[in-house]
Amino acid sequence: MNSFNYERAAAPGGAIRSGSAHGAKFLAGGTNLVDLMKYGVESPTILIDINHLDLAQVTQNPDGGVAIGALVRNSDLADHTLIKNQYPLLSQALLGGASPQLRNMATTGGNLLQRTRCYYFTDVSFPACNKRTPGSGCAAINGYNRIHAILGQTDKGSTSGESCIATHPSDMCVAMAALDAKVEVEGPKGRRTIPFAEFHKLPGATPWIETALHADELIVGVTLPPPKFAKNAYYLKARDRNSYAFALISVAAGLEMEGDHVRSAGLALGGVALKPWRKIEAEKVLIAKAAGAESFRQAAEILLQGAKGYEHNAFKIELAKQGVVRALTLASQGTTEGVQA
Numbered sequence: 001m002n003s004f005n006y007e008r009a010a011a012p013g014g015a016i017r018s019g020s021a022h023g024a025k026f027l028a029g030g031t032n033l034v035d036l037m038k039y040g041v042e043s044p045t046i047l048i049d050i051n052h053l054d055l056a057q058v059t060q061n062p063d064g065g066v067a068i069g070a071l072v073r074n075s076d077l078a079d080h081t082l083i084k085n086q087y088p089l090l091s092q093a094l095l096g097g098a099s100p101q102l103r104n105m106a107t108t109g110g111n112l113l114q115r116t117r118c119y120y121f122t123d124v125s126f127p128a129c130n131k132r133t134p135g136s137g138c139a140a141i142n143g144y145n146r147i148h149a150i151l152g153q154t155d156k157g158s159t160s161g162e163s164c165i166a167t168h169p170s171d172m173c174v175a176m177a178a179l180d181a182k183v184e185v186e187g188p189k190g191r192r193t194i195p196f197a198e199f200h201k202l203p204g205a206t207p208w209i210e211t212a213l214h215a216d217e218l219i220v221g222v223t224l225p226p227p228k229f230a231k232n233a234y235y236l237k238a239r240d241r242n243s244y245a246f247a248l249i250s251v252a253a254g255l256e257m258e259g260d261h262v263r264s265a266g267l268a269l270g271g272v273a274l275k276p277w278r279k280i281e282a283e284k285v286l287i288a289k290a291a292g293a294e295s296f297r298q299a300a301e302i303l304l305q306g307a308k309g310y311e312h313n314a315f316k317i318e319l320a321k322q323g324v325v326r327a328l329t330l331a332s333q334g335t336t337e338g339v340q341a
């Protein structure tokens with residue numbers, strides 16, 4: 001590990017000032033950053049420990065929504081009464097991630113910014129990784145790509161085909177995308193709000209730019225709009241092992257029901273792209289129709305439009321479609337049977 005300086009921030013303003021130094025990184029739970037430092041993937045010159053900032057609360061907003069501080073631990077968030085009762089989709093997704101020990105450390109802000117689990121990215125003995133070393137190529141495209149992307153790899157901006165086929169590994173973020181969350185950030189120029197759909201970036205020609213966050217900005221929290229899917233929500237996660245494994249594909253499905261008809265829907269996929277994958281048209285196709293296999297499959301087809309598989313991951317396309325139908329079916333039934341934790 002390289003040597004680095006360590007600072008403990010007492011207030012957001014101080015953290016932001018220190019964070020604007022070249023090579024500075026914020027340290028939250030450390031469950032991703034410290035691993036990457038040990039692997040030699042990340043080498044910050046200053047670590048700013050933000051664990052003492054007053055950002056660990058979950059509070060109800062006047063509009064009926066919820067504000068989640070950036071330092072709320074994943075286990076506390078999953079177990080919070082407001083979240084369990086009003087946003088069960090988020091609670092289920094959090095409990096589907098990692099292990100209890102990791103969730104006790106992992107924070108909301110850190111989870112948003114966790115980096116891809118692409119094997120070639122985390123193993124520096126592979127020189128070709130455009131994300132780690134811009135312009136070096138991508139070892140995954142013709143390598144072992146079972147966990148890689150099937151959507152969004154050929155986004156506009158890339159003139160020479162795919163530059164990176166990594167996925168975003170978070171479960172929490174998939175639920176937040178379906179719930180239409182917003183990310184609250186603060187930097188030297190003040191505070192701003194980033195809609196969830198704009199927070200994570202597709203690779204395009206610059207796969208090393210992963211989010212809309214500036215290097216000197218601190219995530220202070222996430223807000224959720226008033227709850228709509230308290231009764232009908234299901235987070236489905238398909239993985240190689242039943243616990244302590246990242247998603248091959250995951251589906252966050254929330255339905256607002258009126259009798260047997262859908263009034264509104266929130267739907268997002270994980271494990272398929274470099275960001276949670278959501279398409280408003282896939283949600284629209286469900287609205288004002290009876291909940292059932294026909295419209296669920298239509299939504300799945302829309303979400304997976306343009307999907308492209310590689311040597312080892314083409315199976316994800318049909319797996320994701322079937323996952324969408326199953327998650328929507330279980331959500332419409334209001335069951336949490338089989339939800340993984």
Ligand SMILES: Cc1cc2nc3c(=O)[nH]c(=O)nc-3n(C[C@H](O)[C@H](O)[C@H](O)COP(=O)(O)OP(=O)(O)OC[C@H]3O[C@@H](n4cnc5c(N)ncnc54)[C@H](O)[C@@H]3O)c2cc1C
Binds near residue numbers: 034111217
């Ligand atoms: C073995 C293992 C299994 C896992 N399985 C899963 C899984 O199944 N599903 C899943 O979703 N996740 C999984 N994870 C990932 C885990 O959820 C993340 O490592 C964790 O959420 C990161 O949060 P943290 O607080 O520890 O972040 P840190 O490691 O502290 O930070 C991560 C990044 O975020 C930045 N950062 C942190 N907080 C802020 C902030 N407030 N503002 C600006 N920047 C900030 C840091 O500078 C760093 O770049 C797993 C991890 C491990 C090690």
Ligand code: SF4
Binds near residue numbers: 116131138
């Ligand atoms: S998929 Fe992305 S992260 Fe993985 S090797 Fe290719 S460029 Fe690097």
